[in-house]
Amino acid sequence: MGRKKSFDEQSVIDAAIAVFSEHGYAGTDVGLVCERANIGRSSFYNTFDSLDAVFLRALRDYTATSIPLREELERSLEPAPVLLMHRLRGELKKQCDDENRTGCLSANTAAELGREVDVVCSILDPDRNAWLDTYSGIIERGQTAGHILADIDPRIHAPLIHSVLAGLRIAARVMTTEDVLAQARAFVAGLCTPAGRATLETEGAPGASTKGSPTP
Numbered sequence: 001m002g003r004k005k006s007f008d009e010q011s012v013i014d015a016a017i018a019v020f021s022e023h024g025y026a027g028t029d030v031g032l033v034c035e036r037a038n039i040g041r042s043s044f045y046n047t048f049d050s051l052d053a054v055f056l057r058a059l060r061d062y063t064a065t066s067i068p069l070r071e072e073l074e075r076s077l078e079p080a081p082v083l084l085m086h087r088l089r090g091e092l093k094k095q096c097d098d099e100n101r102t103g104c105l106s107a108n109t110a111a112e113l114g115r116e117v118d119v120v121c122s123i124l125d126p127d128r129n130a131w132l133d134t135y136s137g138i139i140e141r142g143q144t145a146g147h148i149l150a151d152i153d154p155r156i157h158a159p160l161i162h163s164v165l166a167g168l169r170i171a172a173r174v175m176t177t178e179d180v181l182a183q184a185r186a187f188v189a190g191l192c193t194p195a196g197r198a199t200l201e202t203e204g205a206p207g208a209s210t211k212g213s214p215t216p
Contacts, residue, residue: 012039016036080147092165092169093181148193168184171183
């Protein structure tokens, strides 16, 4: 009869997400994951096939957490500029509040591995495409409402929003929170009509959302 596991498997995956986010794929070994999860190597290997298997599951679990956040943005009735600022501000504030300013596992993995590993791309690509669809929808709704400039092409600016967030994540490692958020606000304001810029005045007020999610 096999011995009953004395730990929660998901807690090991959560620990792996933290370790891979901090150290990257190449900088992580089984010892670091075991130390963070407070388990022994034998327990690790009795449960998981390999460190690579844990990495891929961690990446899948991490990207899955973005699904309800996208759905929340898509359902929201708030103006498009406010939604975009909530998205950027939420993610960047969360990173800046972290003592290590580690950032996003998906973005960190994309920066480290690029398109070298097909199975990693098969996880990151659908997540990225889903975010682009969400951003495109927000832009289009904002144009209909007169808050986003009419000559902005959602097919171009949705990926641009994704890229700007990735770039600001890097800036957030070294810059002050105030400077990073000011850059995010300036970017969103540049997408807006005068009416759209006026709606941004409500963003960041007491009670404004600062929710964020993981995205490269």
